[in-house]
Each structure stands twice: as C-alpha cells, then as structure tokens.
Amino acid sequence: MDSLSPNIFVNDIDKTIDFYKTLGFKVAMTVPDEGNFVWVMMTCGKVNFMFQTFESLGSELPEISRQNGGSLLLYIQIKEIRQFHDKIKDKVKIIKGLEKTFYGATEFSILDNNGYILTFAENEE
Numbered sequence: 001m002d003s004l005s006p007n008i009f010v011n012d013i014d015k016t017i018d019f020y021k022t023l024g025f026k027v028a029m030t031v032p033d034e035g036n037f038v039w040v041m042m043t044c045g046k047v048n049f050m051f052q053t054f055e056s057l058g059s060e061l062p063e064i065s066r067q068n069g070g071s072l073l074l075y076i077q078i079k080e081i082r083q084f085h086d087k088i089k090d091k092v093k094i095i096k097g098l099e100k101t102f103y104g105a106t107e108f109s110i111l112d113n114n115g116y117i118l119t120f121a122e123n124e125e
Contacts, residue, residue: 005041005048009057010114011068013037016051019113022091025049047076069115081106081122100124 010016017027017040025042032038038056042049054066078084085098085108095117096109107121 003048005050006074007050007052008114008116009054009064009066010051011054012113013040013051013053015113016040017042019092020044020049020051023088023118045078049074073109073117073119075119075121078120078122081108081120081124084120 014037017037020042021027023044025044025047027040028043028048029041030037030039037053039050039052042051057064057066082098088110093111094108095111096107096119098106098108100106104123105121106124107119109117109119112118
C-alpha cells in the first residue's frame with residue numbers, strides 16, 4: 001500500500017471547501033471542473049481528503065450512511081502544533097483542548113462543519 005485518501009461524504013461541498021481552506025488545505029481537483037461540484041480533492045502537505053456529496057451517490061453503495069458525522073476520527077500528524085492551534089482556535093469548534101498525552105503526543109481535536117472529528121498531533125521533543 002502506498003497511500004490513504006479518505007472519501008468523505010457531505011451535504012454541502014462548498015461550505016466544506018471553505019472550512020478546510022481555513023485549516024490550510026487547497027483544492028487539487030474537482031468534478032466537474034467548474035460549476036456545482038459533486039466531488040473535490042483537497043490537499044495540505046502529505047494529507048489528501050476527497051469530499052463527495054451524498055446526492056451524487058444516488059442509489060449506489062447503500063451501505064454508506066447518508067448523514068453527516070459518524071464514528072470516524074481523522075488523526076493528522078503535523079509540525080508546530082502550538083502555532084497551528086493558535087492560528088485556527090478562534091475559527092473552528094475545538095472539542096478537546098491542547099494537551100500532552102500519556103503516550104507522548106501533544107494533541108487537540110476539532111469538529112469540522114460536517115460533524116467529523118479531526119485530531120491534530122505532534123510528537124514534540
């Protein structure tokens with residue numbers, strides 16, 4: 001295996017693009033190329049997320065829940081976590097503050113605009 005790029009289903013792809021731009025992500029690809037997007041790939045460093053509208057699924061893959069959020073936590077390793085935390089803390093909903101864990105990582109967690117949890121972590125020296 002070479003990489004993992006989650007395809008996350010959302011109701012409002014435009015609001016999702018705006019939210020993830022706040023975190024430093026950039027749009028890499030869209031479907032269609034212009035207009036009302038049904039799919040987008042966003043990147044930040046080595047992290048890639050794909051976002052797709054529930055509507056675009058139609059009746060395909062009925063096993064995928066058709067609601068926002070869920071039992072998924074996206075764990076993202078970053079550098080300079082304290083600076084990143086300070087940069088976004090007033091722009092996002094922080095659900096678990098900056099703390100040092102028993103396993104040595106410094107982490108904090110946020111809730112994205114779709115109800116998904118993102119935990120940012122750094123193994124500080």
